[in-house]
Amino acid sequence: MNELHDFVDGLMTFQRPDHGSPQKSAFMLEHRVGLFITLLNLHNVGAISLGAEHPDPPESCDLCSKLLSGQPVFIDGQTQRDGNTQFSPWANMCSDCFMQEGRGIGWGVGQLYRGVITDGQEGWFLLGGGDPDGVSTPTEPWS
Numbered sequence: 293m294n295e296l297h298d299f300v301d302g303l304m305t306f307q308r309p310d311h312g313s314p315q316k317s318a319f320m321l322e323h324r325v326g327l328f329i330t331l332l333n334l335h336n337v338g339a340i341s342l343g344a345e346h347p348d349p350p351e352s353c354d355l356c357s358k359l360l361s362g363q364p365v366f367i368d369g370q371t372q373r374d375g376n377t378q379f380s381p382w383a384n385m386c387s388d389c390f391m392q393e394g395r396g397i398g399w400g401v402g403q404l405y406r407g408v409i410t411d412g413q414e415g416w417f418l419l420g421g422g423d424p425d426g427v428s429t430p431t432e433p434w435s
């Protein structure tokens with residue numbers, strides 16, 4: 293089996309309704325970069341659309357302080373800090389910090405936002421990791 297086969301096999305294995313098992317968390321962590329690139333490319337080819345606009349987007353990356361304005365994406369997600377567990381702290385991360393310290397894209401682990409400029413105004417729209425049941429808003433994951 294190759295890496296792509298493992299990735300696709302994992303997608304099939306961990307599709308709903310498996311919510312938050314340790315095995316799924318390990319898959320999301322191991323394949324976070326693959327999920328990130330897949331989501332961006334699915335959007336680039338028009339296969340998936342943008343979701344809700346972030347009502348109060350951050351100005352900079354919480355980890356490296358890079359300004360997010362002008363960046364293509366940011367991730368509101370859990371980090372691998374403080375033991376890399378389900379209790380690790382969350383941060384608004386630029387893509388570089390997400391690659392180094394993010395734990396994944398998915399409900400309960402991280403939301404991917406894409407920057408879009410419309411009529412000169414920058415907005416951030418959900419591209420991945422929202423509530424699969426569509427009940428909660430991305431910025432209120434546990435309500």
Ligand SMILES: [Zn+2]
Nearest residue numbers: 353356386389
């Ligand atoms: Zn950063």
